[in-house]
Amino acid sequence: MDDPVQCYRISSNFRMLGRLPIEDVELYLTVCGTERCTPDKSYGPIVRRDYHVHFVLSGRGTLEMDGRVYQPHRGQIFVTVPGVDLFYYSDPQDPWHYAWVSFNGSKASLYLEKAGITADHPVRDCYLEPEEFLGIIEEILNHHEITVANELTRTALLYQILAMLVNSHNQNLERQNKPLPHDYSPDVYVDNALGYIHNHYAHAKVSDIASYIGITRSYLTHIFKQRMEISPQEYLLSYRLEQGSRLLRTTGMSIQEIAEAIGYENPLTFSKMFKNAYGVSPKHYRLKVLEKKEG
Structure with a gap:
């Protein structure tokens, strides 16, 4: 040749x-x-x-x-x-x-x-x-x-x-009202959804995540649950509270400031969600952390 x-x-x-x-x-x-x-x-x-x-x-x-x-x-x-x-x-x-x-x-x-x-x-x-x-x-x-x-x-x-x-x-x-093919494997979409949540958890919505990565909300929910065993909405709420607990442990921010930082306009809503997940209010969670440090 x-x-x-x-x-x-x-x-x-x-x-x-x-x-x-x-x-x-x-x-x-x-x-x-x-x-x-x-x-x-x-x-x-x-x-x-x-x-x-x-x-x-x-x-x-x-x-x-x-x-x-x-x-x-x-x-x-x-x-x-x-x-x-x-x-x-x-x-x-x-x-x-x-x-x-x-x-x-x-x-x-x-x-x-x-x-x-x-x-x-x-x-x-x-x-x-x-x-x-x-x-x-x-x-x-x-x-x-x-x-x-x-x-x-x-x-x-x-x-x-x-x-x-x-x-x-x-x-x-x-x-022609035909479904669009999915260009990548489910893992690629889920990885990108996780990345979006980790970077934008304070203001993210599941519809925003799906739109950003270019798939429907229903398809995102389906493949996300297959891999993570929870829905993207459940993961998003859990991740927000996880970040809230981190801020309670590592900063002197007020409860209201932490609530706003992780996407809750009302600190009472944050406190209620936090207690449901961790069994104690944000205030008592922080006190327990301080007691362990002092002990």
Whole structure:
């Protein structure tokens, strides 16, 4: 296999940033460009080693991949995947004008799957104006010099393209009243919920926690109880009181100040909740702590 070569070409019909050096990372750009295809312009038969995402700006054509035939047209995206026999060509009467970006990496297929694109479903509606993607690809082309700053810019723009694909796919699911997939394991969501509670316990609500991490309250409650064996609301109240007991032991703050610090506007409510949990009032809890220290 030939070593990657940096090149940059532009003409009235064709503009391309050539193959860039490959790194063993989760996502990296290899090629991108734009092209106004001539009638019957064809590619292949070929087996590619990267993912190529094409945004059809106008025209139509045919994609043959892994024994299946598709006919992508304006307003659609088509993707060719690595390691698969493929052949594609523009329509003789209405040839393609498209922008494309090529990439690979350990998470490339995962990100495309989250965008509703797989080897079995390589064509989908864009849901956004294709020109929005064209603008980003042209911005990548404008950062073709081999510098660290440009490498970071190109990578950031590639992530932006994939984020737009995932967001537009999710928005389309919402329009169809279909449930959104959960992108991460339950443990990831629970860990983030715990982190949110530990940092914002004084003013947190379970609905705020769910909204912050991007899942429904009912799903958060379900997975939280599975792991922690109590609901997020119960954990939040327990953690507030735990912080209250810590302040009673380690500071000279008044009961009212402690109540306000952990999220209780009324110190009487704090005292009642504290006594239910610890068996004594905050005042007597502090006295017991002092007695132990003096003893």
